[in-house]
Structures are given as structure tokens and as C-alpha cells.
Amino acid sequence: MRRDIFQAIADPTRRAIIGLIAIQAMTPNAIAEHFETSRQAISKHLRILTECELLKQEQKGREIYYQLELEKMKEIDQWLTQFKAIWENRFNELDNVLANLKNKTDENEPTI
Amino acid sequence: MRRDIFQAIADPTRRAIIGLIAIQAMTPNAIAEHFETSRQAISKHLRILTECELLKQEQKGREIYYQLELEKMKEIDQWLTQFKAIWENRFNELDNVLANLKNKTDENEPTI
DNA sequence: TTTAATCGCAATTAATTGGTTGCGCAAATT
DNA sequence: AATTTGCGCAACCAATTAATTGCGATTAAA
Numbered sequence: 001m002r003r004d005i006f007q008a009i010a011d012p013t014r015r016a017i018i019g020l021i022a023i024q025a026m027t028p029n030a031i032a033e034h035f036e037t038s039r040q041a042i043s044k045h046l047r048i049l050t051e052c053e054l055l056k057q058e059q060k061g062r063e064i065y066y067q068l069e070l071e072k073m074k075e076i077d078q079w080l081t082q083f084k085a086i087w088e089n090r091f092n093e094l095d096n097v098l099a100n101l102k103n104k105t106d107e108n109e110p111t112i
Numbered sequence: 113m114r115r116d117i118f119q120a121i122a123d124p125t126r127r128a129i130i131g132l133i134a135i136q137a138m139t140p141n142a143i144a145e146h147f148e149t150s151r152q153a154i155s156k157h158l159r160i161l162t163e164c165e166l167l168k169q170e171q172k173g174r175e176i177y178y179q180l181e182l183e184k185m186k187e188i189d190q191w192l193t194q195f196k197a198i199w200e201n202r203f204n205e206l207d208n209v210l211a212n213l214k215n216k217t218d219e220n221e222p223t224i
Numbered sequence: 225t226t227t228a229a230t231c232g233c234a235a236t237t238a239a240t241t242g243g244t245t246g247c248g249c250a251a252a253t254t
Numbered sequence: 255a256a257t258t259t260g261c262g263c264a265a266c267c268a269a270t271t272a273a274t275t276g277c278g279a280t281t282a283a284a
Contacts, residue, residue: 010122011272015191022198028231041273043232062230062281070199077192079127080185086134087182123242141260153243155262174251174260 003052005075013037014045018054018068025058025067115164117187125149126157130166130180137170137179 009015013035020026020034032042046066049055054072058065121127125147132138132146144154158178161167166184170177 004124006118006124006127007122010119012116012118013272015118019194022195029229037272038274039231040275044272047232064231068195070195070202073192073195074199076188077196080189080192082131083134083180083182083185084189087186090182125242139260140262149242150244151261152245152263156242159262176261 003048005052005054005072006079008049008052008054009076011045013042014049017042017045017049018073021055021066022068025065027063027065031066115160117164117166117184118191120161120164120166121188123157125154126161129154129157129161130185133167133178134180137177139175139177143178 009018016035017031020031028039028043028046031046032039035042046055050057050066052072054069055066056069058067121130128147129143132143140151140155140158143158144151147154158167162169162178164184166181167178168181170179
């Protein structure tokens with residue numbers, strides 16, 4: 001039973017669920033209405049998302065509201081950070097290239 | 113044959129491969145040396161990563177260098193953007209709460 | 225109190241996945 | 255020319271996954 005965020009967001013239905021409840025908490029039935037699959041299938045997805053702490057439950061009478069745990073979503077962003085550093089560096093390199101080009105142009109400008 | 117980025121990064125080995133070749137391109141054998149598994153297993157992972165365009169190949173003689181396609185990594189970041197908007201709003205709300213608190217405190221400060 | 229609704233859990237099945245083994249091909253080395 | 259090296263591809267197997275079906279428990283409504 002592997003249960004990490006990356007495995008959790010691998011499934012398109014689960015990503016859709018995340019997108020759906022991002023703004024407001026919802027019950028399993030309400031969520032299932034947005035999909036073709038059965039309530040049980042959705043329930044299973046909710047369980048997986050809850051197990052890796054991407055969702056948290058709030059019981060209200062016989063209904064259970066599922067809410068997105070934004071803090072956990074940040075973990076994905078944290079993993080991306082290392083690569084952001086690289087792609088921003090690449091941009092900086094491009095800046096350097098452009099800067100060099102500009103200098104060369106300046107050199108070619110006629111001196112008075 | 114589902115082949116999307118989220119499915120690709122679900123596997124920890126594949127995430128490790130991505131991390132490994134982020135800085136410089138590498139051959140399958142060189143990559144495999146960093147893992148316990150066989151070259152073929154790594155080869156399969158490379159294929160999956162290539163199929164969803166997270167990696168690109170560059171043939172040099174009989175060697176194939178695999179390089180990370182940073183642009184594709186950005187797609188993950190783009191998916192996160194919608195949630196970032198929410199979590200930043202939450203912070204703003206917190207700011208408001210703190211601001212209100214501060215105002216109340218100011219009100220309580222003795223006026224000369 | 226009977227009935228209906230909301231939901232989680234367990235068992236089953238079909239599909240998918242990660243891995244291994246065993247090729248074959250092309251480029252380099254001998 | 256023969257051998258070694260680097261690699262992809264296809265067949266296969268074991269483990270995992272997504273989905274279905276059929277419960278039982280609890281809460282709310284009739």
C-alpha cells in the first residue's frame with residue numbers, strides 16, 4: 001500500500017476531485033454526481049486522498065464533508081522548487097547572452 | 113497505455129531519474145548505476161518519461177543521452193497555480209485577521 | 225418504529241504496472 | 255572480420271490498482 005501524494009495525483013479522477021473541492025468542502029455523494037463512476041468508486045478515491053493527507057474529513061450528522069488540505073499540496077510545489085532553480089538559471093543564461101549581444105552592439109556604435 | 117506527466121512522476125524511481133539528469137544529460141547505463149534495479153528496468157522508465165515528453169533523447173554514436181525537458185516540468189507547476197491562488201488568498205485572509213487584531217490593539221492603547 | 229439516505233468496509237474481478245529474461249541491431253573495439 | 259558494448263523491443267510474470275457488488279452501521283425522515 002504505497003500512499004504518497006504523487007501516486008495520489010496520478011489518477012485523473014483524483015485530480016478532478018481535488019479541483020472540485022478546492023474551493024469548498026463536499027460530501028461523497030455530491031462529488032460523485034460530477035462523475036460518471038459510482039459512489040463507491042469515488043469513495044475509494046476519497047479514501048486514498050485522505051490516507052495521504054491531501055483531504056480531511058469533517059463529520060456533520062450522517063454526512064461527511066471532504067476538504068482539501070492545501071498545506072499538503074504545497075509538498076508538490078516543494079519538489080518542483082529544485083527544477084525551478086534550474087529553469088530560472090537557464091533564463092539568466094539567456095539574459096547573459098542578450099547582455100553580451102548588446103555590449104557587442106555598443107562596441108560597434110560609432111564613437112564621436 | 114495512459115501516458116501523462118502525473119502518471120510519470122508517480123513512480124519514485126522515475127522522480128529520482130528526473131532529479132538525476134536535471135543538471136546534465138546521461139546515458140541509460142550511467143543512470144542505471146545509481147539504482148539497484150537492472151538497466152532494462154531503467155530503460156523502461158526512460159521510455160515512459162520520453163513518451164510523455166518529460167525527457168528527450170540525443171544520440172551520440174551508439175550512446176543515447178537523456179535530457180530533462182524543463183518546459184514539460186512547468187506543466188506540473190501550471191496545474192498547481194490554481195491552488196496557489198487559493199492558498200495565497202488564505203494568507204491574505206490571515207493578514208486581514210492580524211490587521212484587525214492590530215487595529216483593536218491600537219484602539220485599546222491609551223490616548224494621551 | 226419502520227423506512228430511507230449517507231456512508232465506510234470487505235471481497236471479487238479485470239486491467240495496469242514494474243520488473244525480469246532473452247532476444248536483435250548498430251556502433252565501437254580488437 | 256570477429257567481438258564487445260550500448261541500447262531498444264517483445265514476451266512474460268507477479269504485484270498493484272480501479273472499479274463493481276454486496277454488505278452493515280448510523281443518522282434522519284415518514
